[in-house]
Amino acid sequence: DAGYGIDVRLGIQIRKSRDLVDWNFVGWVFNKLPPKGAEYITQSGGTPFNSLWAPYVMKVGDEFRLYYSLSSPTPRLSVIGLATASSPEGPWTERDVVVRSSADNTVHTNAIDPSVIVDHEGRHWMYYGSAWDGIYVLELDPSTGLAKTPLARGKRVAQRGFTSGTPNGNIEAAEIIYHLEQDKYFLFISYDWLQTKYNVRVGRSDSPEGPFYDFNGVDLNAGHDMIPMILAPYRFVDHGGWQGTGHCAVFEDDGQYYMAHQGRPGVDSHYMVLHVRRMFWMDSGWPVVSPERYAAVEQSPVSEEELVGAWERIVFGYQVVPGYANEQVSPNFQFAVPMTLDEGGTIDAKSDQHWRYDAPVLTLEIGDAAYTAIVERGRDWENKTECILFTGLNQEGVAIWGKKQN
Incomplete structure (x- = not known):
């Protein structure tokens, strides 16, 4: 099921944990490529990768919804699809394609890396995208989980800065949450190449549609690199360190927020490990994350x-x-x-x-x-x-x- 330098089976692993430290393997989502997602790529003249990534899972009523990414070697020929189940352990059934991107000259982003939120009015919003035209937000149909307007791609809410016409690096892996006490939406985004410089930035907005602003009050859509950067490759003393520290998920459990993300050893970027960190909110309203991975250490006052x-x-x-x-x-x-x-x-x-x-x-x-x-x-x-x-x-x-x- 896992290997180094070899082909491995496709699918998305299902793991569960009671303490965010020990994770048990449960099974797989899909034993073959989702037919509808794969069909779009093949009918567009491409060959889908034999792999899926960047899943996002949510519960709507009694239904669990899993949004997946399927791409191809053809630049920007990708889809985000939807599968459903009555349990997070499956079995999962593909429903349909949610959003597509194409290898043409039109301006749009790459259809991978979904994240979804439900606002106060019950409207569903998907954030997605990688490179090209940045991060998009697309309204979904709450009853189906698919695009509210068929074939719609949504609108851009964030992009990278440029140096002499070249992007300062990648922008992808959007994660969206709502902070009740602040009544604000926080958009976490990963910058740069996923094997090396991957790092996490964050902006916030009063509306799920944006505009989102950074620490200095600059619109994330204004073509600049935003701050704060709250997670980045790091090395403590006498250790090889961690690179590729990005593509985060943010969640809350009993009042404590956490960030989960990938990490790759500084000595070999081809390995990938799950990191989970505690997340805290400063008085300024901005989040920060722990320097170390979560280990369920008992908390007592520090003198x-x-x-x-x-x-x-x-x-x-x-x-x-x-x-x-x-x-x-x-x-x-x-x-x-x-x-x-x-x-x-x-x-x-x-x-x-x-x-x-x-x-x-x-x-x-x-x-x-x-x-x-x-x-x-x-x-x-x-x-x-x-x-x-x-x-x-x-x-x-x-x-x-x-x-x-x-």
Whole structure:
């Protein structure tokens, strides 16, 4: 069912977990390519890939709906299709194609990577797209889960910036959620090549149709690269690190938000592993994610005294490398550097750098930057022990991570 450098069976794996740590294999969605999705590609002169990806599952009434992506070697010849079941474990039956993209000269995006939300009025919205013309939103028929208007593709809500006419990288893997307390829709998007520089950005809107705005209040549709970047390839000390950290799913369980995404070892980008992280909301209303994968570590208050000592710190930066796979061969790692929180409230014994703590909020003043972070207990996966972590943003939307050394 899995392999390296060999052909493996097609389908979408079904796994389940009670704790988000241990996952049990249940079975497969499909034992062959969905006929209607494959038929569109073949009738358009292409050959579908022998694989499916980027599923999105939701429950509508008593029906489970699974949206899948099927593409081909022909650029932009792709479909998003819908399968249904009475149980998340299946069996799944293909209903129809939801949206198509074609290999022609018209302006539209690639029909892969779906995410769906239901708004206050009961209207269903699908967000999808990769490269070409960015991220689109398409209204669905709530009764069928298919496009409300047959053959419609929707409208664009986000695109990348450009350098000398070349896109700054890929844009894909939209994920949409609604935050009740803020009454806002949050659109998470992955930038750059999925094996290397893959990173997650986020914007927000008052409406599911947009416009969505970034940390600086700039429209995601304005042709610029948005911030904040809240997840990116990273390396803590004495570890190979993780690249390809993108294509996220965001969900909430009993008041705690989580982000799940792919991660690829820094030493070999051909392997792919599921990462799950806790997600937190800053007072500014923006989300941040834990520096480490979730491990069900028991949470108890962290005292100020526990914060004093040696840390590893990552301040997110970003290097624009226009293009795609051939150009973005480097993961652009975010590297950890040493940091000491001194007992007297200074950082690294420097009189112009300070920290203070009002549990669970840690404030760090480093040069002209003032970071606000959330402190938690977690697992130091690199050293296989429990530790203290923090994650936050500064006044310009730059993310910071910290891991206490034991």
